[in-house]
Amino acid sequence: MSRLCRIVYCSRSLITGSRADIELKIRTILASARTKNRAANVSGALTFNESCFAQVLEGAIADVAPIFERIRRDPRHCDVRILAQSQAPRRLFPTWSMAYVEPEYGDGRHPLAHFSFEAALINGASNEARQLLESLRQVVTANTEHSVG
Ligand SMILES: Cc1cc2nc3c(=O)[nH]c(=O)nc-3n(C[C@H](O)[C@H](O)[C@H](O)COP(=O)(O)O)c2cc1C
Numbered sequence: 001m002s003r004l005c006r007i008v009y010c011s012r013s014l015i016t017g018s019r020a021d022i023e024l025k026i027r028t029i030l031a032s033a034r035t036k037n038r039a040a041n042v043s044g045a046l047t048f049n050e051s052c053f054a055q056v057l058e059g060a061i062a063d064v065a066p067i068f069e070r071i072r073r074d075p076r077h078c079d080v081r082i083l084a085q086s087q088a089p090r091r092l093f094p095t096w097s098m099a100y101v102e103p104e105y106g107d108g109r110h111p112l113a114h115f116s117f118e119a120a121l122i123n124g125a126s127n128e129a130r131q132l133l134e135s136l137r138q139v140v141t142a143n144t145e146h147s148v149g
Pocket of ligand 1: 029
């Protein structure tokens with residue numbers, strides 16, 4: 001069995017339009033990502049705060065690498081910055097072809113409320129990756145409390 005790897009990156013969104021337009025465009029990306037990731041046995045999570053994306057991709061390196069290369073070249077975002085890329089002992093999002101976590105809840109209790117996408121884009125480092133992974137995992141595993149989908 002090939003070894004599992006995990007890539008965590010963040011990027012700056014180039015998607016424009018009204019809130020509804022943006023939401024629709026994100027849902028379009030997600031729908032296609034889920035189909036392709038499922039077919040390639042890739043799992044992960046995506047989050048978006050209206051100016052930046054952060055995403056976790058996990059699977060066999062031979063499956064994750066071509067998907068990440070396509071994502072990196074996608075004109076809907078720029079400044080793709082890898083925060084972490086490593087082998088992983090197990091999947092953190094085993095049942096998700098791509099979970100979607102909306103960071104805006106307005107109640108201040110959301111695990112991503114204190115994550116700075118800007119700091120991650122500028123400093124991009126393992127600290128940011130750890131914080132992001134932990135927050136996404138919390139939201140995705142507690143998905144009865146927070147909307148994921
Ligand atoms: C932020 C973001 C995240 C994406 N995530 C995925 C993903 O997880 N899997 C995937 O196959 N495509 C993803 N895409 C879409 C790819 O970049 C690409 O458009 C898609 O794979 C189709 O590529 P193709 O037109 O070369 O077949 C994402 C795009 C963006 C902007």
